[in-house]
Amino acid sequence: MTATVPDEGYWIEPAAETAPGTVHEAVARDAREFGVYARTGGWAFALKVARSVRPGGQAAGETPKVSAKEFAELADCSPERVMRYYRAWDRAADDGLVPQFEALAVGAETDLPDADAWLSYYSSRSSASSGRGAAITASAEAEGIRPTKALEVAENPTALRAAILADPSTAQAARAALLDRMREDPSLQAELARDVVRTDGLRKAVATESRSADRVGYVRQIVDSGQVRTPAGRTIDAPAELRAEAERRLSLLDELDDGEDPGEWVTEAYDTVRSLVARTVEDDPGLRVQERRTKFYSSLQRATKVFEELTFEDAADLGDIYEDDMLDRLEALQQALTTCITSLRRAAPED
Structure with missing residues (x-):
């Protein structure tokens, strides 16, 4: 009795027994077809479309070729799939x-490119034809990767x-990529900034990194400009x-590996440079006086500025907020001001 078994969507007859040393014709045919596909990839199927589907603008009566829709019906697949091969x-x-297309007759054979070139021309994803897909395809080509890979990732954000989440290198x-994108996307910058501010751990980390960046900038500014800011805020030649x-110190920081934490190195560089700045000021009498004055x-x-922010327009209402400590602090401040004014008057040059 003859039976049939499914294999890759087709129904085939079971292979009959063959004599030792011989190969069944069905096996040999499969091997030949597999070899063609291994060498040419999708080109073998694209050729079937190219030589059987008539080009746009060519009337049905001018050629035995059929439309993409008719070819899809014969192939029992969608016209969109046929057209992806056609466009490739x-x-x-x-x-x-x-x-x-015009040079290919029905049933014609031709030399086909290597399989490796196929994915550069073909996309199995319908999103590739959209504006978003075109942008992803262009970006993938600029990065030197297959557009199909990038489109697959874009269509599956959960993956x-x-x-x-699982792989540090992917993270x-x-x-x-996000950093590169943010340089040209102010909206993304604002969204990420809001996310950082709303997350306690990230907010603290950003504050730490910002302080570290400021310290590196302080050291780098000395190297680039040859000038330095003193503790009082004056700019002098270094x-x-x-x-x-x-x-x-800056060269040591620049030589750190990407995965190495620069925090300790930055602190040491900053503290060392600040100490040298302070010593520079202390060793120069004229500079030391200018620093004290500044x-x-x-x-x-x-x-x-702080005292001017205190307003006394509603003096009649001060009784509502009165505390003994307020008066004590103001009297102490008045005494300190009187002492300071007296000292400055003594130091003032005589006319």
């Missing part, structure tokens, strides 16, 4: 890799999330010794 062949023909790639030390003025301006 069309793009390759424009690049001179395969013959144009991307799972990979990022690093995602981080780098001595050669200070500039050389800043350059040495510091005094800065403190005076801050104190003046």
